[in-house]
Amino acid sequence: MRVLVTDLDGTLLGGTDFERGLLRAVLARHPEIAVVFATGRGLTSVREVLRDPLVPRPRWVIADVGATVAGGTGLRPVADLQAGLRAGWPGAARVRHALSRFPALIFQADVVQDGRCSFYLRPENLTDELRAAVAALGCSWAYSADRFLDVLPARASKGAAVQALARAQGWAPSDLLVAGDSLNDLSMYGIGAHGVVVGDAEPALLRAVAADARVYSAPRAGAAGILAALRNLG
Incomplete structure (x- = not known):
């Protein structure tokens, strides 16, 4: 395993300070493992x-x-990869205008967004009509934690971004361990990589990956779950 691709909230940032410090120390002792954040x-x-x-x-x-997609030093966007993921994006203003007829959508005005349009939405309001309206814009979407709806460029998802970065870096799927805890991480588990779903994960994510032998369901939450997966992989 050469690369750890990890969600942040509830995953890398989850657990006690001791567990998080232990994971950081383990990764510091193994600089050959590249760390990639994959976050909302x-x-x-x-x-x-x-x-x-x-x-x-x-x-x-x-x-x-x-x-x-950005480099870890300076967080400068990787222009060619990002352009491919955002191809066809109509822009947040057009998305908000087109979806303004759905009063249950509440725009996340407190969140800085780039290349996406994010809303709060209750599960019962994620209707076929809303899905069709997003598709008509040429967009995709991700829904997680029974309240977060992200409208995205058609080619964008965490999994698609990981695949694009892996191709650019020459990583095989077997080189990767992906870690997450919510449904917006689901696309990462479909790329042929090793996977871990940390403890206290969204039940819908656990159900979605239950049949995948490459995905380890960790009993411990957050950083401790990632550590357990690293031990399993040796």
């Missing part, structure tokens, strides 16, 4: 996370639920 946060929020001394330094960051 934007780059501005990732910069805040990187101030935490318990957070390992990433070599790359996948942000905005897969619409952004």
